[in-house]
Amino acid sequence: MNKTYALENLTEIALAIIGVAKNKTLLFYGEMGVGKTTLIKEICKQLLVQDNISSPTYSLVNEYQTSKGETVFHFDFYRITDEVEALDMGIEDYFDRNQWCLVEWPQNVQNLLPLETVKIHLTLLESGQRNIHLK
DSSP states (O other): OEEEEOGGGHHHHHHHHHHHOSSSEEEEEOOTTSSHHHHHHHHHHHTTBOSOOOOOTTTSEEEEEBTTSOEEEEEEOTTOOSHHHHHHTTHHHHHTTOSEEEEESGGGGGGGSOSSOEEEEEEEOTTSOEEEEEO
16 A cells, blocks of 8 residues: 555544554554654554553553453654663563554564564655555
8 A cells, every 4th residue: 555645534544554454563664753653543543442542652662452352562662772672671472462563663673573564654745644655
C-alpha cells in the first residue's frame, strides 16, 4: 500500500494496516513529528484498547489491554543507543508472545526484530498530509 492521507482518514488507514498484519508486529519508520504515535493511537483504538495510549519514550515499552483480552505492546526505541539495552529489557520475550507489537524507531534495534513484520514508512508532505508506504 502506498497512499497519501489526512488526519480525518486515520481510521481507514489503521484498519487497512490491521488487515495486512499477519504476525501482529508493526514497525513504524519516519522522522520525529511525522505522526507515528498518532497512527499507533488510532490502531490501538481500532484494536479496542481500553487504556490511555501514550508514547513510551522513557519506559521503552507500554503495555495495553484490549476489550478482547489481547495485549498490545507499544515500543519506542528512539533513546536506545545500543541493542544490548533492548536485550536487557527482554525484547525477544515480547516478540515471542504472539501479541500486537507496535514499534517506533525500529532501526535502532534492527538486528533484534522478527523476520515477519509489516514495515510502515511515513513521510510528512508540505500540504500537512502524510504519505504511508507499507512493505
